[in-house]
Structures are given as structure tokens and as C-alpha cells.
Amino acid sequence: MLLMMMVLLLALFLMLGSGVWVAFTLLGLGWLGISQFTSIPVGDVMASDVWSASYSWELTALPMFIWMGEILFRSRLAEDMFTGLSPWMQRIPGRLLHTNVVGCGLFAAVSGSSAATCATMGKMTIPELTRRGYDQHLILGTLAGSATLGLLIPPSIILIVFAVATDQSIARLFMAGVFPGLMLISLFAAYLMFWSWRNPSRVPPADERTTLGEKIRRSRKLIPMMGLIVGVIGSIYAGLASPTEAAAVGVVLSLVLARFNGALNWSSFMAAAMGTVRTSCMISFILAGASFLTAAMGFTRLPGELASWIGTMDLSPVMLLAALTLFFIILGCFLDGISVVVLTTAIMLPMVEAAGIDLIWFGIYLVIVVEMSQITPPVGFNLFVLQGITGKNILQIARAALPFFFLMLLGVVLISLFPQIVTYLPDAMSNR
Amino acid sequence: MQFRLNPIYKLGAYGSVLCLCLICGLITLQVVGRLIDKLLLSLGHDSLGLEIPGLSEASGFLLVGVSFLGLAYTFVNGGHIRVTLLIGRLGPKARAFVELGCLSIALALCSYLAWNSFWLVEDSLAFDEVSYGILRVPLWIPQAAMLSGIVLFCLSLLEAWLDVLVTALLRPSTFQANDTGHE
Numbered sequence: 001m002l003l004m005m006m007v008l009l010l011a012l013f014l015m016l017g018s019g020v021w022v023a024f025t026l027l028g029l030g031w032l033g034i035s036q037f038t039s040i041p042v043g044d045v046m047a048s049d050v051w052s053a054s055y056s057w058e059l060t061a062l063p064m065f066i067w068m069g070e071i072l073f074r075s076r077l078a079e080d081m082f083t084g085l086s087p088w089m090q091r092i093p094g095r096l097l098h099t100n101v102v103g104c105g106l107f108a109a110v111s112g113s114s115a116a117t118c119a120t121m122g123k124m125t126i127p128e129l130t131r132r133g134y135d136q137h138l139i140l141g142t143l144a145g146s147a148t149l150g151l152l153i154p155p156s157i158i159l160i161v162f163a164v165a166t167d168q169s170i171a172r173l174f175m176a177g178v179f180p181g182l183m184l185i186s187l188f189a190a191y192l193m194f195w196s197w198r199n200p201s202r203v204p205p206a207d208e209r210t211t212l213g214e215k216i217r218r219s220r221k222l223i224p225m226m227g228l229i230v231g232v233i234g235s236i237y238a239g240l241a242s243p244t245e246a247a248a249v250g251v252v253l254s255l256v257l258a259r260f261n262g263a264l265n266w267s268s269f270m271a272a273a274m275g276t277v278r279t280s281c282m283i284s285f286i287l288a289g290a291s292f293l294t295a296a297m298g299f300t301r302l303p304g305e306l307a308s309w310i311g312t313m314d315l316s317p318v319m320l321l322a323a324l325t326l327f328f329i330i331l332g333c334f335l336d337g338i339s340v341v342v343l344t345t346a347i348m349l350p351m352v353e354a355a356g357i358d359l360i361w362f363g364i365y366l367v368i369v370v371e372m373s374q375i376t377p378p379v380g381f382n383l384f385v386l387q388g389i390t391g392k393n394i395l396q397i398a399r400a401a402l403p404f405f406f407l408m409l410l411g412v413v414l415i416s417l418f419p420q421i422v423t424y425l426p427d428a429m430s431n432r
Numbered sequence: 433m434q435f436r437l438n439p440i441y442k443l444g445a446y447g448s449v450l451c452l453c454l455i456c457g458l459i460t461l462q463v464v465g466r467l468i469d470k471l472l473l474s475l476g477h478d479s480l481g482l483e484i485p486g487l488s489e490a491s492g493f494l495l496v497g498v499s500f501l502g503l504a505y506t507f508v509n510g511g512h513i514r515v516t517l518l519i520g521r522l523g524p525k526a527r528a529f530v531e532l533g534c535l536s537i538a539l540a541l542c543s544y545l546a547w548n549s550f551w552l553v554e555d556s557l558a559f560d561e562v563s564y565g566i567l568r569v570p571l572w573i574p575q576a577a578m579l580s581g582i583v584l585f586c587l588s589l590l591e592a593w594l595d596v597l598v599t600a601l602l603r604p605s606t607f608q609a610n611d612t613g614h615e
Contacts, residue, residue: 015537018518018530021514022512022513024537027541028541031544044548044551046544047545047551051578055496056492059492060494060495063452063498064456248463252456252460270449276449277449278505278506278511280498281448281503
């Protein structure tokens with residue numbers, strides 16, 4: 001067992017490190033595990049597992065939500081959001097920096113990706129806020145940090161990946177992400193207010209005061225977006241539509257929305273569709289590889305042994321979670337979020353279950369930790385996106401995002417102390 | 433690098449887009465139908481029964497088309513993620529050989545998968561297997577879509593492999609890796 005573990009770990013690091021595509025690394029590991037350590041015909045298992053992991057009604061939500069995000073990314077939503085939100089933020093300490101936090105939170109509620117949230121909001125708010133003289137460090141930090149909410153606030157691509165890989169309900173996971181998302185938004189906003197209170201000289205003055213009527217008039221631009229959020233998330237919560245149905249309707253509504261603000265034509269439609277194909281092919285092939293790896297690991301009985309080994313160590317759940325968090329943070333420095341999630345579910349799930357941790361809660365916990373990995377160098381998607389927009393050094397951006405890393409760590413501590421933050425809404429949904 | 437078979441890969445991607453549109457359209461129709469039904473019921477009329485039978489099954493199979501037909505297109509556009517953190521620092525010569533190694537592993541695994549998927553389709557045909565739901569779709573149809581996507585992917589990997597092989601053997605110092613779009 002020890003030999004097998006060493007061989008597989010070595011193969012994992014060797015393949016990932018030398019740049020073998022993640023999906024092929026998973027397939028290769030699975031092949032290695034079955035062919036070298038069991039007597040099961042590996043080819044049959046591979047084909048039938050890839051096949052059965054690839055057709056499902058639940059998984060259909062994945063390309064639909066990706067598509068919705070791609071369409072909105074190409075619409076003028078970010079501009080509308082900035083116009084609609086900014087008048088309300090003038091009086092709060094930290095002023096327009098809050099548009100980054102709230103804007104990202106809202107965009108996260110229609111998009112399932114953190115990089116897309118970061119790029120969409122960043123394109124708009126970085127020039128606007130820089131022009132008004134806000135602290136560059138804080139603009140980048142708030143953006144990098146809050147854009148990670150795209151992973152947590154439903155619809156979320158990575159939660160779909162977790163749900164499919166662990167056989168949990170997408171709808172329940174989505175609902176579980178709502179309050180933790182709001183909690184992180186509040187933490188970020190509170191930090192901004194605290195910072196502005198300590199450094200009043202570094203916050204530029206407010207734009208000219210607007211009347212209440214003017215504010216409300218400008219906020220009308222937020223209505224289509226709010227409609228989309230309520231329509232998609234609300235119909236899932238109310239049980240009117242399954243996540244897949246909500247996603248398909250979301251695509252149609254976003255197309256209508258993009259049509260009305262003049263951003264939809266044939267070329268932008270095709271660009272969005274082709275972008276969707278690239279992302280969803282990438283993810284679903286990884287999922288297929290992960291499903292094969294999970295099956296292979298089941299045959300080798302490695303995860304079970306690992307679970308009982310950890311069980312003999314008599315760790316308290318707190319200790320286990322602390323160790324896992326540290327492990328994921330290190331892993332997340334080098335791997336992207338989806339790979340972290342599928343590797344975890346293939347190898348560590350029995351261990352987590354044996355420790356008596358609720359899988360819905362664990363999914364949200366894992367996603368927050370993965371969010372942290374989005375802003376840790378050397379590999380962090382949001383850092384890459386911001387580097388692309390501003391041309392700044394990645395370490396500089398990472399330093400700006402560091403306070404938000406610690407705020408998310410605080411968030412992890414909070415949901416561990418008060419798991420109801422996660423479980424309340426899904427429980428309320430099923431008790432209705 | 434230039435992929436000679438690029439038009440075919442693109443065709444595959446269009447196939448994916450078509451499946452996407454079909455899924456989205458069918459599901460939307462279903463939801464609209466259900467809304468109309470609910471409205472009619474609440475107005476005291478009889479329900480029209482506007483349901484698309486077997487929709488969840490059909491979307492699942494169309495999803496296979498989305499996920500596999502576009503694989504090769506995704507590959508040639510650098511859409512599949514990998515860790516380039518370490519190998520990005522290598523000089524052109526070393527990088528050419530590492531790249532060749534990566535592509536060899538990928539090509540071997542992909543061909544193996546294609547070979548076994550072929551037998552999967554073959555079995556489904558031989559035993560006339562159909563799906564469990566009410567549609568009773570012959571399983572070889574969606575499985576053939578999976579197979580053709582994987583074969584296309586193999587082709588694109590083979591093209592890249594040959595290209596890198598020639599460069600690595602003849603003029604390794606000119607090798608230029610294209611990491612755009614990669615992680």
C-alpha cells in the first residue's frame with residue numbers, strides 16, 4: 001500500500017510538473033493504479049467510465065451556466081452596474097471602492113467563474129477608479145479578492161463540478177453558497193471601511209452629490225441584472241426549476257438582455273458560443289478523467305486505507321480541517337481550482353466522510369479555500385487576469401490581494417465555528 | 433504552430449455549438465410549456481400537457497456532443513489546462529523535448545481511450561443496447577459522437593506531436609512554446 005501510494009504520488013507530481021494536461025494526468029494515474037496494482041481490465045473500465053461520466057441531466061447545467069457568463073461578459077452589464085451602484089457608495093467610508101466588492105458580488109450571482117468576474121469588473125472599474133484617484137493597491141486588492149466570489153455565489157461552475165464528482169445535489173450546494181458569499185462580501189466591505197477610517201487622506205473626495213431621485217433613476221439600470229439574479233437563483237430555491245432548466249432560461253434571458261443593450265450580433269454570439277465550447281470541453285474532459293481516477297482509486301482501495309490511517313491518528317475535526325486547509329493552500333499555489341477539487345474528491349472523500357464532515361458543508365469549505373488559491377502566487381487565475389489588464393507584476397498584485405486572503409481565511413474559521421451559515425438555507429429549502 | 437486539419441476541428445466545434453443550441457432551445461421550450469400549463473390551470477382551463485417527453489435523457493446525450501466534439505478545437509486553441517510553471521522556465525531545446533514527452537503521454541492515453549471507446553460502440557451495436565428512459569435511444573449514436581470527438585482529439589495531438597518531433601530532432605533551439613491560453 002505504501003509502495004503504491006509513493007508510486008502514484010510520484011507519478012502525479014512528475015506528470016503535472018512536466019506540463020502534461022490535467023485531464024490526461026488524471027487518466028494516466030487511473031491507468032497506472034488499475035494496471036499495476038489490480039487485475040481488472042483497465043481499458044473497459046476507462047471507456048465505460050468516461051462514457052457514463054459524460055451524459056447526465058445534472059451536468060448539462062455546466063455548459064449552460066458557462067454560456068450565460070460568456071454572453072454577459074460580452075454585454076454592457078459592467079458599465080450599467082457601475083452607473084447604477086456608484087451613487088449609493090459615495091457616502092460610505094471607502095466610497096467607490098465598494099463598487100468593486102458589491103459589483104463583483106452581483107456579477108458573481110449571474111456568472112459561475114471567478115476569472116470572468118474579475119475580467120468583466122476590472123475592465124470597467126480599474127480605469128474609472130484610477131481616474132478618480134483611488135489607491136491603486138486597494139483597487140487591485142479589492143478586485144482580486146471579491147472576484148473570487150464568482151466561485152462561491154451561485155451559479156458556480158466549481159460547485160457544479162464538486163456536486164457531480166461527489167453525487168450531491170447542485171441545487172442544495174448552490175443554496176449553501178449564498179450566505180457564505182454574503183458573509184465574505186460583508187467582511188470585505190468592513191475591511192474597506194476600517195482601512196478608510198485609518199487612512200482618510202488616501203481616499204479621494206466624493207463626486208458631486210446626487211439627489212435621491214437621480215440615484216433611483218440611475219439605479220434603474222440595475223433592474224435587468226436583478227431580474228436575472230432573482231429569476232435564476234430564485235426559481236432554483238423555490239423549486240420551480242432545476243438548476244439545468246434555470247441555466248437554459250438564464251442563457252435565453254441573457255441573450256435578450258444583451259440584445260437590448262445592443263451588444264448582441266452574430267459575431268459576438270458565435271464568440272460567446274465558441275468560448276463556451278472551449279471552457280466546457282476542458283472541464284468535462286477533466287471530469288471524465290476524474291471519474292475514471294475515482295473508480296480506479298476505488299479498485300486499489302487507497303482512499304479507504306488512507307481514511308482508516310487518518311482515523312487511527314485520532315485527530316479532532318478541528319485539527320483535521322486545519323491540516324487540510326494548510327494542504328489545500330499549498331496545493332492551490334500550484335494548481336487551479338478545478339484540479340484541486342477533482343483530486344480531492346477522487347482521493348480524500350472517504351477520509352472526509354469518515355471524519356463525520358457534512359459533504360455540502362465540505363463543498364463550500366473547499367470552494368472558499370480554492371478561492372484563496374485564486375489569489376496566491378505563483379499560480380492564481382485572478383492574478384493572471386489582473387496582470388493582463390494592468391500589466392503590473394504578479395507579485396505586486398498578490399501583495400495587494402493579501403489582506404483579502406486573510407479575510408477569506410477568517411471566513412473559513414467562521415463557517416467552521418458556525419456551520420449553520422452554510423447549512424441553514426439548504427435545510428430550509430428541503431424543509432419547505 | 434499551424435494545424436493543417438484546423439477546418440475539421442472547427443467543424444467539430446460547430447457541432448458542439450449546435451448541440452448547445454439544441455439543449456438550450458429544448459429546455460426553454462419545456463419551461464415555457466410548463467408555465468403556459470400552470471397559467472391555464474390557474475385560469476380554470478385544462479392543462480395542455482405541454483411536456484417534451486424524455487427531455488432530460490435527450491439533453492444528457494446532446495451534452496456528450498457538446499463535451500467531445502469540441503475537444504480537438506479546444507486543444508488547438510490552448511483551452512486544456514496544464515501547469516506550465518516549471519517548464520515555462522526551460523530553454524527552447526529542453527522545452528522541445530519535454531513538450532514531446534507530454535504530447536507522447538497524451539497521444540498514447542488518447543489513442544488508448546479511442547480504441548476502447550471503439551469497442552464500447554461495437555458492443556452497444558452488437559447487443560442493440562438502448563437507453564433506460566422512455567426515448568430508448570440506441571446507445572451507439574451518442575457513443576459514436578463521443579468516439580468521433582476522441583478520434584479528432586487524437587488527430588490534433590498527432591499533428592502537434594509530429595510537428596514537435598520534427599522541430600526537436602532537426603532544430604530544437606528554434607522551438608517556441610505557445611503558452612497563451614494555458615494556465
